[in-house]
Amino acid sequence: MSEPLIIGAMVRTLGAYPSGWRHPGAHADPLGDAAVLRRIARLGEDAGLDYLFFGDWLATGPDLEFRDPYLLARIDPLSAVLYLAGVTERIGLIATVNSTYADPYATARATASLDVLTGGRAGVNLVTGAEPRAAANHGRDAHADNAARYDRAEEFVRALRLLWESWDEDAWRADAASGVLIDSDGLRGAAFDGAHVRVDGPLNVARPPQSHLPLVHAGTSARSRALAAAEADLALIAAADPASAAATRAELRALAAASGREPGDVKVVVPVLPVVAETDAAARAIVDHLLLLVPIDDGSGHAGREGFPANRSLASFLDIAGVAADHVVRRASVDDPVSAAVAGTFDEPAARTLELVRRQTGRDLGGPHPVTWRLLIAAHAVPAAFVVGGPTAIADHFEAWRDAGAADGFNVLSAFQPAQFEAFTRLAAPELKRRGLLGSSGETLRDRLGLAAPRLARAAAPVG
Structure with missing residues (x-):
């Protein structure tokens, strides 16, 4: 039997689909995040998931209400994982840090503390950021360009590793008989002085149980792929199909080998958005309802609100469908069914959306549950690989x-x-376990991820 897959949960308390918060019974108030986080943590741990993953975004604005509501107001990721450290025992906890704005010493201190407090269950997702508003939030006139951000990120990783190695494994003696608490030769400074990052050290936190916390990185640029291949333990990628994902995975493994690592040192993880129910039909009904809940330009007043996307109208969809001259269709209600005759004239993007809606909702052209224009508008404007x-x-x-x-x-x-998430852990997780796809073991997150011992950064001379 093959080794289990790495399976974690990317936690978004308001849901990962923009209309999810409107679903009956869904969590919709960030002030209640604490209870939801505890519930997710218990479910994930009991199901045997490897980690909980917390992303980040360093700005907010009204446009996010329609595009990514979960980003509007959310718990700081380091705060979230520290909060969950006390209510979990086995599951890994991965927090996002933006190296463009974060301080390496403070980051090393917080993450090493998390690793000590959890007995080796901490991980760090390193991002460089792409939100212009974040610059002003950190006292800068403009967001750094891609090259500068990755130059700093590479130095940031080096500084983290040196700081995590401040204490040798056997430096803490605590010999009561001799009165020797530490071996001072085992306390080392970072002594790192780069073009973007400078830190002396040593770190005033004990050596992390994992020595180096697992590093995660995602991105599509050449610099991002290079950083992931050289430094990351988990590389997060997005791919439309298995073939393109396999090609990216092969590229990252080749880059890892070129950087002096074993190809398997970098694990490739892809996002998945399962909509789970007892039956396929019940799951399709959930997707159907989510699409119906997407705000569109239907005369209800959404279109007049700040940040409302321009592509959520019947006219916008008909433009991408290539339906230009049919004035009858352009006067249709968004809740009218789509006829087979009109659908047969769709250009490829609209035809692809139609096929997706049919497959994901169980609706069809004609019949008692027809595809409507509303569903096509929503599925095109808010695409999701359910x-x-x-x-x-x-x-x-x-x-x-x-x-x-x-x-x-x-x-x-x-x-x-x-x-x-309850449905995934209650229904899908047991089937994944039965097939040997879920169920990694190990005391630390590194163990659960199947990672080799970290390459030490070789800290500077002892502090004396």
């Missing part, structure tokens, strides 16, 4: 990508919380 179905369908998806060499693991997103 994996829809009961436990077998979800497990089949995981297994197919694994067998295609497309991924070493998955980051599970939930369209809304907590019910969809």
Whole structure:
């Protein structure tokens, strides 16, 4: 039997699909995040997931209400994982840090503290940021360009590793008989002086149980891929299909080998958005309802609000469909059914959206449950690669990508919380375990991820 996949949960308390918070019973108030986080943590740990992953975004604005509501107001990721450290015992906790704005010493101190407090369950997702508003929030006139951000990120990683190595493994003696608490030769400074990062050290936190916390990185640029291949333990990628994911995974493994690592040192993890229910039909009904809840320009007043996207109208969809001269269609209600005759004239993007809606909702052209214009507008404006179905369908998806060499693991997103995460852990997780796809073991996060011992950064001379 093959090794289990790496399976973690990417936590978004307001849900990963923009209309998820509107679903009946869904969590919709950030002030109640504490209870939802505790619930997610217990469910994930009991299901045997490897980690909980917390992303970040260093700005907010009204446009996010329609595009990514979960970014509007959210708990700082380091605060979230420190909060959950006390209510979990086995599951890994990964927090995002933006190296463009973070201080390396403070980051090393907080993350080493988390690793000590959790007995080696901490991880760091390193990002360089792409939000212009974040610059002003950190007292800067403009966001740094890609090259400068990655130059700093590379130095930031070096500084983290040196600081995490401040204490040798046997430096803490605590010999009461002799009165020797530490071996001072085992306390080392970082002594790092780069073009973007400077830090002396040593770190005033004990050596982390994992020595180096697992590093995670995501990105599509050449510099991002190079950083992931050279430094990351987990590389997060997004891919439309197994073939493209397998190609990216092969590229990252080749880059890792070129940087002096073993190809398997970097594990490739892809996001997955399962919509899970007892049956395939019940899961399709959930997707159908999520699409119906997407705010569109339907005369209800949404279109007049600040930040409302321009592509959520019937006219916008008909433009991409190539339906230019049919004035009758352009006067249709968004809740009218789409006729087979008109659908047969769709250009490729609209035809692809139609096929997606049919597959994900179970609706069709004609019949008692027809595809409507509203559903097509929503699916095109707010695309999502839902994996829809009961436990077998979800497990089949995981297994197919694994067998295609497309991924070493998955980051599970939930369209809304907590019910969809509960459904995944209650229904899909047992089937994944039965197939040997879920169930990594190990005391530390490094162990669970199947990572080799870290390459030490060789800290500077002892402090004396």
